[in-house]
Amino acid sequence: MTGLRELQRQRVHEALSTAAIRLFLERGFDEVPVTEIAAAAGVSKPTLFKYFPTKEDLVLHRFADHLGEPARVVRERERGERPVEALRRHFLDGLARRDPVTGLNDHPEVVAYYRLVFFSSPGLLARVHQYMARDEELLAEALAETTDDLTAGLLAGQVLATQRVLSRRNWQMLADGRPIEEAAAEAVREAEQGFGMLPA
Template sequence: MPTPTTGLRALKKQQTRENISNQATRLFLERGFDNVTIADVAAAAQVAKMTVTNYFPRKEDLALDMHDVFVQQLATTVREREPGESALGALRRAYLTAVAAHDPVIGFSGPQFARMIADSPALVARLREFHDDREKALAAALTEATGAVPDDITPRVAAIQLAGVHRLLFEETMRRTLDGQHNDDIAQAITRDAGIAFDALAPALAGYAIRR
């Protein structure tokens, strides 16, 4: 069990990480991502430059401080699906819940943050890596869920389709955000689009990876 000392140390690290992330986000929104240096972030957070890079080895991750949650989101949903529920059914249910909550992880980031990303080629490229990593994590979860052998490409085919729909919906949410649409209007439109997208996958995947 953790001792009070280790608990306090972990809390201090978490607070330091959050402070760095918050200060970085503030600066990026004020000046633009490409116009802020690691040294600027360190000065604003009142820590050493090395401390910033210890917590965030890549500058892009200071702005996109959600890598683990984003990458594991679909895989976690599949692993936690209900008995009798397919991977497609679980992902559809979880996605619509996230839309109703205006979840930032699926693209409800607000216009200022969305513009910051869109204006930075480095952030656009890093976000593309997030999507690629998420697809791979989903493929691994589907392989585990179905007991597929290593050379069976079926889980990867399914992951490409399922993650591809989520990527498309994310991009559409960002596009509408950049167009200045209100979150409630975006949610209504994205709910409709999600229905179209998930319905299109149903003929192939409605019976795939059903939890016994």
């Protein structure tokens, strides 16, 4: 059972993130000072930094929530299932759920968030690449449990590059105004093609 202290912590965390993303979407990441975000959430600047060590973390904690997910998929795959097949299945399931991480979600805030993260600030994009690099390390570690280190490292890079390209293409289709059902059919076709190019 979640205690009152933890509930309060979750509320402050969510209030800060919500206020930050709203302000960033309105005016741009580089144009909003953290003091304004803290004031909008009703906390002090030092309190904000207790929850989010950097300004970038106010936006990218949503990426942090997915950190290690590919490695988890590999380790928790069904008995006899190959790692690439498990990752392919997981990505296709994400498309079916319209998981924002796949780029296939046309909610206006999700589309705007994607634009904010990938196209508005070099600092944000650099931090995203840090998360991606860490995900690649974790996936390589999981794959190394089934093959040699070099093969694991190469395959981890290939898988995550495939997912990154597919997600970006999906987001671009929606940003260009493609209807979501039409984009979804294309996204599934491209995912099958992309994962089909990976070694078994």
